[in-house]
Amino acid sequence: MRPLFHPALEDIRPEAILYALSDPERVAIFAKLATAGCGGTCSALADLGDRVIPKSSLSNHFKVLRESGLIRSERQGVEMRNQTRCAELDERFPGLIRSILVAYGQFPGQLETMSR
C-alpha cells in the first residue's frame, strides 16, 4: 500500500476543501468524525443510515478528504484511524469549516477544537 499523502497546512487549497465538502456523503462522514462519537475507523463511519456505501467508494471518499487536508488518517493495526484537522484548518481558514457544517445543519454542538 502506498504511503498516505497529507498536505501541509500551508498547502491546503480552499477549492479542494469546498470540492470535498460538496458531496453530502463526504460531509456526513466528516461531520460524524468531527462529533467523534465513533472511533474514527472507516467502517465505523460508513453507516450513514440512508444507504450502503461500497467500500471502494468509501475508501475514495477518505482519500478525497485526506488529500484536501480535511482529515488525517493513520494505520493502527488492521484498521485506519481518522481524525479531522479542524483546529489547524480554522487557523488557516477562519470560520470556514464551522459555517459549512452549520449550513449543512451538521454543526456538532460545541466543537472545542474550533474557535468561535
Next chain:
Amino acid sequence: MRPLFHPALEDIRPEAILYALSDPERVAIFAKLATAGCGGTCSALADLGDRVIPKSSLSNHFKVLRESGLIRSERQGVEMRNQTRCAELDERFPGLIRSILVAYGQFPGQLETMSR
C-alpha cells in the same frame, strides 16, 4: 432561449453552493461581482487576467452560479445583468459566503450586503 431558473431561497442547497465555489474561475467571477466594480455583465466578468475563458464555458459558469442560488441573472437589452444573492444567502447560511471568500483571499473589504 429558455427562461432562466433561479431557486427560491429555501430551495438553495449547501452542496450546490460549495460545488459552484469549488472552481477558482467561478469564485473569481463571483468575487468580482460581489465587489461590483463592473456592471455585472458576463463579458465584463470574463476577464480574469490569467486566461481567456471561452464564452460557452463562461455561460456555463454563470448557469452553475445561478442555479446554485449564488447569483441572479436578468436580461437587460442585449446584455445580461448579474448580481449576487449575498444578503439572502447570509440569512439562510450565516457566515458561509463570507468565510469562503476570505478563504480564497477574495473578501472584498466591507461587503455591506453581508452581515458580520
Next chain:
DNA sequence: ATCAACAGTTCCGAATTTCTGAACTATGGA
C-alpha cells in the same frame, strides 16, 4: 423591412472524472 453586429445560449463530440465490483495487500489471531 432587412441587415449586420453583438451578447449570450445551446448543441454535441471529445476528454476527463467518478463510481464500484473484483482482485489485491497488509495486519493480527488461531
Next chain:
DNA sequence: TCCATAGTTCAGAAATTCGGAACTGTTGAT
C-alpha cells in the same frame, strides 16, 4: 501457516465537464 478482517488498488462503465461551432434574441443602421 492459514484464515479473517479492514482497507486499497485496478479497470471498465457511466456520468460530467469542456469548448468550438451553430444558433437565438436584441439593438441600431440603412
